[in-house]
Amino acid sequence: MSPPKHLTGDKAGIEEFLSRFDVFLFDCDGVLWSGDHLFDNVAETLEMLRSKGKQLVFVTNNSTKSRADYKKKFDKMNIPAKVEEVFGSSYSAAVYIARILKLPGPKNKVFVLGESGVEQELDAEGVSYIGGTDSAFRRDIEPEDFTNLANGSALDPDVGIVLSGLDFHVNYLKLATAFQYLQRGAVFLATNTDSTLPMAHSLFPGAGSTGAGLVKAIGKEALSLGKPSQAMMDAVEGKFHFDRSRTCMVGDRLNTDIQFGIEGKLGGTLAVLTGVSKKEEFLAEGAPTVPMAYVDALGDLLG
Ligand SMILES: O=C(O)[C@H](O)[C@H](O)COP(=O)(O)O
Numbered sequence: 043m044s045p046p047k048h049l050t051g052d053k054a055g056i057e058e059f060l061s062r063f064d065v066f067l068f069d070c071d072g073v074l075w076s077g078d079h080l081f082d083n084v085a086e087t088l089e090m091l092r093s094k095g096k097q098l099v100f101v102t103n104n105s106t107k108s109r110a111d112y113k114k115k116f117d118k119m120n121i122p123a124k125v126e127e128v129f130g131s132s133y134s135a136a137v138y139i140a141r142i143l144k145l146p147g148p149k150n151k152v153f154v155l156g157e158s159g160v161e162q163e164l165d166a167e168g169v170s171y172i173g174g175t176d177s178a179f180r181r182d183i184e185p186e187d188f189t190n191l192a193n194g195s196a197l198d199p200d201v202g203i204v205l206s207g208l209d210f211h212v213n214y215l216k217l218a219t220a221f222q223y224l225q226r227g228a229v230f231l232a233t234n235t236d237s238t239l240p241m242a243h244s245l246f247p248g249a250g251s252t253g254a255g256l257v258k259a260i261g262k263e264a265l266s267l268g269k270p271s272q273a274m275m276d277a278v279e280g281k282f283h284f285d286r287s288r289t290c291m292v293g294d295r296l297n298t299d300i301q302f303g304i305e306g307k308l309g310g311t312l313a314v315l316t317g318v319s320k321k322e323e324f325l326a327e328g329a330p331t332v333p334m335a336y337v338d339a340l341g342d343l344l345g
């Protein structure tokens with residue numbers, strides 16, 4: 043395998059690289075921004091790609107926001123984008139539950155560990171749920187909770203799925219409730235399992251970390267519907283109908299974004315060094331996941 047091409051400062055190399063693709067799948071956190079801090083020249087770079095006739099799709103594992111929320115974020119950051127161009131892990135999970143898993147009613151209700159983005163996308167797919175941002179779960183567990191969870195009186199008999207996403211309000215009561223549903227045979231799904239979340243130019247526990255306690259307790263991994271899951275790639279391709287050989291995945295994380303593109307047999311992958319992964323990780327001898335090319339920051343594509 044040839045070493046990844048460093049495109050920063052290589053105008054001709056950038057031109058040649060961009061000419062290979064008609065579609066760019068863009069990761070968001072760590073590539074476009076860190077939280078609410080937009081990286082330099084992102085809007086200009088996306089505009090340049092659009093001016094070259096490239097199709098852009100925003101494929102994010104951040105399940106805290108819905109597609110509509112992301113549209114608001116793009117607008118707030120003055121980045122021209124359409125809601126139809128966003129494909130987040132909360133949408134991926136909701137589509138999977140509603141259109142693929144399709145558990146027979148009434149046991150198709152979801153217990154959510156996650157934020158509003160998951161709830162909005164489940165609503166959009168007509169999937170009923172409990173938990174999530176419900177303030178009733180934002181309290182300490184009490185002695186009677188153990189009894190009522192154990193005897194099932196505190197459980198909703200229609201819950202057949204536990205969906206674990208990035209939850210900024212995870213606590214023991216929510217974990218204990220989710221665990222009891224899983225013990226009773228609920229299907230275990232995750233929007234994504236990223237270990238860390240790039241925010242404020244630093245790293246914080248990600249969805250995979252806020253859900254790790256449940257995985258440890260129940261003794262099995264959830265089926266993840268976020269990158270690098272190819273269920274997500276199939277869903278994205280099914281919606282946008284692109285030629286995989288003319289499509290490039292752009293991301294900051296090797297074990298989600300770049301792996302997603304490689305396993306999806308896309309025409310190429312481009313790593314961006316403003317998020318989670320460091321170049322040493324993929325330049326090292328025998329590195330398991332190596333992008334086709336990389337830039338120090340997305341804006342470097344302006345040449
Ligand atoms: O923990 C998470 O959920 C992820 O770190 C985060 O949200 C990743 O978002 P992405 O980089 O896929 O836009």
Ligand SMILES: [Mg+2]
Pocket residue numbers: 069070071072073293294295317
């Ligand atoms: Mg990212």
